[in-house]
Amino acid sequence: MSQEKNINRLELELQTLPFFVHEYVQKKSIVPYSVTTLYEYSKEFRRFFDWLKHESLIFSDTASITLEEMNHLTYEDVELYKGYLLSSPRLGTSSDGRLRSHVSIQRSITALKSLFQFLATQTENQDGKPYIQQNIMLKIDNVKTGRTLQDRSRAIEKKILIGDESLEFIEFIDTSYENLLTSHQAKYAFKRNKTRDLAIIALFLGTGIRLSELVNMNVSDLDISNMEATVIRKGGFKDTTMISSVFMEYISEYAKERHTLYHPERTQKSLFLSLYRGKAQQIDQSTVEKLVAKYSSAFKTRITPHKLRHTVGTQLYKKTNSLLTVSHQLGQTGTSATALYTHLVDEEKREAINDLWTN
Numbered sequence: 439m440s441q442e443k444n445i446n447r448l449e450l451e452l453q454t455l456p457f458f459v460h461e462y463v464q465k466k467s468i469v470p471y472s473v474t475t476l477y478e479y480s481k482e483f484r485r486f487f488d489w490l491k492h493e494s495l496i497f498s499d500t501a502s503i504t505l506e507e508m509n510h511l512t513y514e515d516v517e518l519y520k521g522y523l524l525s526s527p528r529l530g531t532s533s534d535g536r537l538r539s540h541v542s543i544q545r546s547i548t549a550l551k552s553l554f555q556f557l558a559t560q561t562e563n564q565d566g567k568p569y570i571q572q573n574i575m576l577k578i579d580n581v582k583t584g585r586t587l588q589d590r591s592r593a594i595e596k597k598i599l600i601g602d603e604s605l606e607f608i609e610f611i612d613t614s615y616e617n618l619l620t621s622h623q624a625k626y627a628f629k630r631n632k633t634r635d636l637a638i639i640a641l642f643l644g645t646g647i648r649l650s651e652l653v654n655m656n657v658s659d660l661d662i663s664n665m666e667a668t669v670i671r672k673g674g675f676k677d678t679t680m681i682s683s684v685f686m687e688y689i690s691e692y693a694k695e696r697h698t699l700y701h702p703e704r705t706q707k708s709l710f711l712s713l714y715r716g717k718a719q720q721i722d723q724s725t726v727e728k729l730v731a732k733y734s735s736a737f738k739t740r741i742t743p744h745k746l747r748h749t750v751g752t753q754l755y756k757k758t759n760s761l762l763t764v765s766h767q768l769g770q771t772g773t774s775a776t777a778l779y780t781h782l783v784d785e786e787k788r789e790a791i792n793d794l795w796t797n
Contacts, residue, residue, distance in 0.1 A: 444473040444474055444477060445473055447477050448463070448473055448476055448477040448480060451477060451480040451481060451484065452480060453501070454484055454500055454501055455480060455483060455484060455487070455500065455501060456487075456500070456501055456502065456503040456504075458505065458508075458557060458561070458569055459480065459483055459553070461561065462552075462553055462556050462557075463476050463480065465556065465560060466552075466556075471602055471605065471606075472601065472602050475602055478545070478549070479549040479552065479553070482545065482546045482549035482550065483549065483550070483553060484500060485546070486519060486546070486550060487500045487503060488500060489519055489522060490511075490515070490519075493518070495511065495515055505563070505569050505570065508557065508569070508570050509570050509571060509572075511574060512574060513574045513577045513578070515574075516550070516574055516575065516578055517578070520543070520547065520578065520581075523538055523543045523546055524537070524538070524543060524581075525537065526538060540581045540582060543581045544580055544581040547575075547578060547580060547581060548580075550575055550578075551575045551578070554570065554573050554574065554575040555573060555575070555613055555614060557569045557570045557573075558570050558571075558572070558573035559573075559613055560613075576617055598741065598745050598748050598749045598752060599643075599741070599745075599746070599749045600749075600752075601753070602795075603738070604643050604749060604753070604795060605684070605795055606737075607639070607643075607733070607734070607737050607738070608636065608639050608640060608643065608685070608688065610733075610736075610737045611632075611635065611636060611639060611733050611737075612632075612636060612688075615628065615733060615736055615737075616628055616629070616632075618736055630699070631712075631729075633691055633692045633695050633699065634692055634696075634699065634710060634711070634721075635729050635733070636688040636691075636692070637688050637689045637691070637692030637693075637710075638652065638710060638726060638729065638730075639688075639730070639733070639746075640685035640686075640688035640689050641667070641681070641685070641689055642730075642743060642746040642747065642750075643682070643685055643746060643749065643750060644681045644682040644684065644685035644686070644689070644791075644794075645667060645679045645680070645681050645682070645750070645767070646679075646746075646747045646749075646750030646751055646754070646767055646768045647667070647669055647679060647747070647768075647769070648669075648671075648672070648743075648744075648747060648769075649723050649726060649727070649743040649744070650723065651669040651670060651671065651769075652669075652710070652726065652743075653710065653720070653721060653722065653723050653726060654669075654670055654708075655667065655668075655669060655708070655709040655710070656707040656708060656709055657693070657696070657707055657708075657709050658707065659709065660689070660693060660709060662686070662689070662690050662693060665680060665681045665682075665683055665686055666678050666679065666680055666681060667679050667681055669769070671769040672769070677769050679767065679769065680767065680788055680791045681791070682791045682792060682794045682795065683791075683792045684792075684794065684795045693709075696709075696711065699711075700712075700713060700718040701718060702718035703718070706718055706719070706720075708720035708721070710726075712725055726743060727742065727743060730742060730743050730746065747768065750767075750768070750794070751764050751767075751768055753794055753795070754767055754790060754791075754794060757790050757793060757794060758790050763790055767790075767791065
């Protein structure tokens with residue numbers, strides 16, 4: 439289906455939904471989520487609200503649901519809805535006895551978790567408080583998909599982040615990962631390095647650079663105004679790579695806070711730092727590998743920095759269908775190109791890298 443038709447379907451769906459869903463869609467469009475994802479999520483929101491009204495848990499029309507009604511919802515209400523989904527027939531079927539698949543039910547839960555997370559952490563009323571005071575979805579367990587261990591292992595072995603998953607991954611680290619931590623020590627460690635870790639993931643996904651290239655970057659190698667980074671490629675040659683604008687906010691935030699967070703000596707020029715016995719030093723490759731593994735395991739499945747690089751290459755080729763563009767962005771020398779095409783590739787790279795995570 440064309441992008442225009444997807445947008446029209448989403449706009450029609452939004453006409454039936456309350457104002458805070460409109461705000462959610464607007465926010466996630468900037469992240470950005472794909473129009474298809476937002477449309478599917480909006481349908482899940484409508485079904486949830488329709489069920490609430492049918493069960494007399496709210497009394498407003500769906501488009502007029504108030505924040506007061508949302509704040510009165512309880513964990514038990516959502517558990518009842520989850521039970522309803524588990525026992526109801528598949529959409530589009532009548533009396534053939536087939537229930538909804540666990541995959542479709544999990545999509546409903548995922549959509550609602552995203553909405554409630556937004557309302558509880560990314561909104562602000564006139565009093566400066568979030569729209570809802572408690573995120574009841576944090577207590578709702580996911581639905582097991584019932585896939586076999588062999589099937590899961592095969593999928594994990596081949597898996598990279600696909601499409602929106604890259605954006606959802608970094609958003610998960612930013613807004614949801616802390617909720618999984620149980621000890622005060624773990625939460626403290628996460629908060630201390632959160633800004634740095636987000637910038638590292640953002641730079642991987644925004645450029646496709648290698649682990650060694652990221653670790654060896656200096657502060658002076660980052661050009662925020664032009665959204666570019668200078669790296670030392672394999673073979674020791676210097677190269678400038680473009681950074682996708684979608685991820686610049688995370689990188690810029692770390693660049694501003696680097697000194698405050700780690701108090702490096704004036705002679706310490708490395709961009710990414712860690713603390714060893716209270717002293718700032720260049721982050722090492724092992725630390726970066728571990729943090730990527732930690733966050734990706736909590737999000738979906740364990741991946742490596744190289745998989746993030748492969749993710750960018752795959753997405754960029756999908757966008758451009760150009761191996762030349764991919765080879766230039768990733769600093770690969772296997773594909774030859776003449777100087778005649780250099781300026782054309784640069785313009786294509788800039789357009790493609792800015793458009794990398796949109797649909």
